[in-house]
């Protein structure tokens with residue numbers, strides 16, 4: 001199916017750049033070539049509109065919305081990370097604040113091929129987890145995928161118990177009224193591969209299955225840090241309901257994809273949940289926010 005799309009696209013366009021894209025980007029970025037060919041100029045906003053005159057919207061080359069979103073998300077963070085890592089600069093030309101932090105840079109090197117989270121957001125996770133680790137309580141991540149940010153947390157806080165929650169086999173059911181992701185997105189992972197990736201980390205507790213059912217045995221635990229990277233409304237809502245009361249005072253919750261238009265359910269869940277709470281979201285960088293539990 002994917003090969004068919006590539007062949008048809010190449011034979012119709014006969015563009016040399018497509019060959020380059022097919023060979024270069026998959027090799028260096030590890031992204032399937034059919035997803036690269038489908039990128040074009042399509043951003044989430046544009047792809048919401050049907051039609052639109054782009055060759056990618058011709059029925060033969062039509063990709064599903066979640067393929068486009070996933071592709072866009074991967075490319076966005078991979079390209080940003082690559083440019084910033086190679087040049088040591090941000091888009092503004094200034095040296096990024098993590099450039100002088102050798103500990104972080106070496107940890108990021110360990111995870112960059114297994115995370116969708118951009119380097120600026122990883123740097124925030126690193127700093128905030130290191131700060132929160134001085135408090136009582138465990139560390140948790142909901143939304144582990146291939147283990148990238150989970151490993152970052154485990155290596156940053158080696159004395160803490162790290163709880164990792166994911167199906168490890170793709171998204172659970174999503175809500176078509178709110179979410180743009182579909183069931184089974186992110187299914188190219190497995191519990192075995194994430195276990196292997198984290199095997200040198202001392203105190204990891206894996207919780208495979210659908211959250212919050214997978215957390216039922218942990219109702220009496222307290223947490224100093226939680227990273228919520230779930231992309232969909234229901235999972236973000238469930239994470240807030242579970243972790244908010246379980247956070248120690250001064251504990252930190254970090255939410256990925258806040259205000260990212262590919263994941264509208266994250267902002268909705270947070271804004272609804274916090275409406276009657278004293279905490280408000282603090283934006284750390286684009287598409288990430290945090291809460292400090294009072």
Ligand SMILES: C[S@@+](CC[C@H](N)C(=O)[O-])C[C@H]1O[C@@H](n2cnc3c(N)ncnc32)[C@H](O)[C@@H]1O
Pocket residue numbers: 114115116117142143144145146147148149150165166167168169170171172186209210211212229230231232235
């Ligand atoms: C964007 S990925 C996480 C990315 C990861 N933090 C990284 O470093 O690349 C989102 C993950 O959330 C998981 N997920 C979403 N809702 C879930 C739920 N209710 N229970 C279990 N896993 C869930 C999906 O299976 C997927 O692996």
